[in-house]
Amino acid sequence: MKIIYVFNKNSYAAIKAAYLHLKLDISENFKDIVNIYNEEGNFYYLGIDAELNEIYLLYSRKYNYILKNLLGGFSDLYNEKTLVIYIT
């Protein structure tokens, strides 16, 4: 399964959540890390968790039900399971 942490403003919380999910250390230069994930619409692959789920970060300023449908609909097209976690 793919687990996607989606954020529109609060990148700090989303990145921290994803890092915690993967049990990764939040380094001292966290501010620099935050700036890595700032391209809108890009899927940032962070790694695989203990249950072999793929973890992604997605930044989209325009989050609404259409994006939720789109991610779910495309998952169905490719017969993949996806969990979308929206961090406000």
Next chain:
Amino acid sequence: MKIIYSCYGGAHSSIVASAIHVGYLPIDRVPTGEEILNIPYYDRSPKENRGIPIYMGTDTELRKVYALGLGPYRTEYTKIAYNFAFQLAGKNKEDIRIINVVPLLSFSVKLGGFISRRIGLIKLGRPLTISGILKRYDLFIKLVKDVKKGC
């Protein structure tokens, strides 16, 4: 391969383009209004279903054809859709094409779509969408022919 025709609401222009592509509508002549009304999903997709690809059929080259409404953030969501498909398809970028049909929309289709889908006055809005589609049907044919050739 997957070919996805996208528009605003996923109820009119993307449905018509994908219907021409899979053969529900003629590619060599302008159809009647009744023929358009008989296409599956025409003027029927509810607003809540925007973003979900609607499977319309498979063409002669065995490509799966879909219609998709992307709402007001079409540019942003098209990028996300490509990027997500890129992740899902195992980096096989050739697997998907998203075709924007919105430029073919006439004012009467936009107005009719708004009246029918948003306000719910189907009897008033639906004929407007059909007349708008028929006026520009030749452009739909050209688009589908180009897509078939290019994919």
